[in-house]
Amino acid sequence: MDQVNLKKLAKELNLAVSTVSRALRDSHEISPQTKERVRELAEKLGFQPNPHASSLRQNKSKTIAVIIPEIENNFFSQVINGIESVSPTKGYHVLIYLTHEDYNKERDMLQLLRNGRVDGVMVSVSNTTTSFEHIDAWRQAGLPLVLFDRTCDELDVPNIMTNDAEMAFKATEHLLKRGCKRVAFLGMGGNLSISNRRKAGYLAALEKYKIATPPQVIELTAKDYINRETLHQVFSQQPPDGVFAAIEKFAVNTYEVCKELKLHIPKEVKVVSFSNLQAAALFDPALSTIIQPAYDIGREAANILFKLIEKKILMPFEKKMVLPSQLIERASTAELIR
Amino acid sequence: MDQVNLKKLAKELNLAVSTVSRALRDSHEISPQTKERVRELAEKLGFQPNPHASSLRQNKSKTIAVIIPEIENNFFSQVINGIESVSPTKGYHVLIYLTHEDYNKERDMLQLLRNGRVDGVMVSVSNTTTSFEHIDAWRQAGLPLVLFDRTCDELDVPNIMTNDAEMAFKATEHLLKRGCKRVAFLGMGGNLSISNRRKAGYLAALEKYKIATPPQVIELTAKDYINRETLHQVFSQQPPDGVFAAIEKFAVNTYEVCKELKLHIPKEVKVVSFSNLQAAALFDPALSTIIQPAYDIGREAANILFKLIEKKILMPFEKKMVLPSQLIERASTAELIR
């Protein structure tokens, strides 16, 4: 019943525990014959090394943690997929933690993981995160950490993101070129650098095209019903004729409210949004989207984290990596044929 | 720089390591004063017990594994969310493994985890899984395991699922009542009990309503382009007037192909599908869905797993738990007003 361990193998083979250990780790200082004998018995008895003993001894866990705000979001799912395309090849396991956009949880989790449970962490910070001391504490402790998507410019920590500002500019520009005069920006508030980058791109486009109407920045939340209320109120007074949603969820909220208010998309309101939802093409009308390379972001973030874990030197471009998104124009921003 | 450990605390306090250990675990045989002193210093120095040492000693890892076929799927994301609503309250960590619908990976993962890395496992089997020996091996070893959604009837293992057959019956019945004469079933092939349950419900409805046209079971895959090809071919010959998709992905494929072939939904083809996509209501036309209680499935599966881990006795209803789904009728199955 008991787990088979090195000691048992050693006794059975009349060898020292260390010899067995070395044989199984394919050490060069063990004779081929012995290796073969050991491997054979190990195979036969189904020996599996105890990971906790190894971890304790070698002071590494072969595990990484991924801390994200939520998981019911295609973007983060795809990121995890990307991470998971790398981790098994390194023999690593992946722990998932959800902050539910709660800074306190995020801080506590990061704190809790500073005990050797993981060899490295990948974080996309919550939108209630204003202080980055918990991140910096990791950096200072010299522990491997990578930020992705929801990053922090101020810290000297490797981060992987997309060209948010540029794509926000393009999205806004796209709306303007399609004839919109009053473009609203739906952002998630807080002071995240990602929000700022997207808002900056929006504002830059309005400025470049010398739009007279003042910018309209609407801050939404994680709660759908609150967002619908907010949008309902704003749209029923003076609806914008163009909406640029920084998050997929907000585009969905916009569609819902436009339906309620019988505002036609794209005739009365044109909509474009950051989104990784494949089904966006099936929306009524098909939603124009900025698709982020989520899978690649996950994969690259993992690659960089493993470089840190293996104490390899990062190339300059790996310290701040920007993977481009793609704007897909669909019916929600179609020009009207009169 | 070095991690602070029990030894360091003990030395600092002029106490034995064992005393410190006991104090921190709030043992009754330590005086309140000592406890207080120990806790204070531990707090001050930011002591965190080494999890590998604890795990090695106590032979438990405070970690569970979730093995799922894929993650880019709202259903599984919501399940994880449900699991994660329980695990932190138990002080447990969650490892995620993706099989990508590959039986061999699934078997190997389960095998690999039989070394004490986790205290229990939750599995939703891949659709290429035909043998359940790897699952049964766990059961026989007396290790905690729970199956969810993609379960296995033959094994005596706790499982949590939804009322697949009943809902499949209702969905098919719904199409028939809406006037469909030739209802096709889009399933994922293989021999999963979940597929069989859904197919059985479909067939039962056809039988009950004495449909003359023979059942049309179309088996699709994990690859979108293959599915589109298959559907394109079938639909361009003799399109069904009703489609019941066992998986959300297949409904999306159906929409895509109907668009290509200019088949109007719901006029020419009505569609209903298992789906947990919130945005289904925004599709063109809005998709009628069977929504599974994914979050609850995850939460209950976790609860049951923890009962097993804590060696509590399961109530009979916990061994085979069925949480009901909900049919939401939308425009894709609307009756036509002539």
Add this chain to the structure above:
DNA sequence: CTGTTAGCGCATTCAC
């Protein structure tokens, strides 16, 4: 090439 020995950090048994 192989064996002996010594811990990794913690929890627990047994003393006192």
Add this chain to the structure above:
DNA sequence: GTGAATGCGCTAACAG
């Protein structure tokens, strides 16, 4: 109440 000693299973330093 507290301390000393032991060992979980593994790896690594050292010895031969």
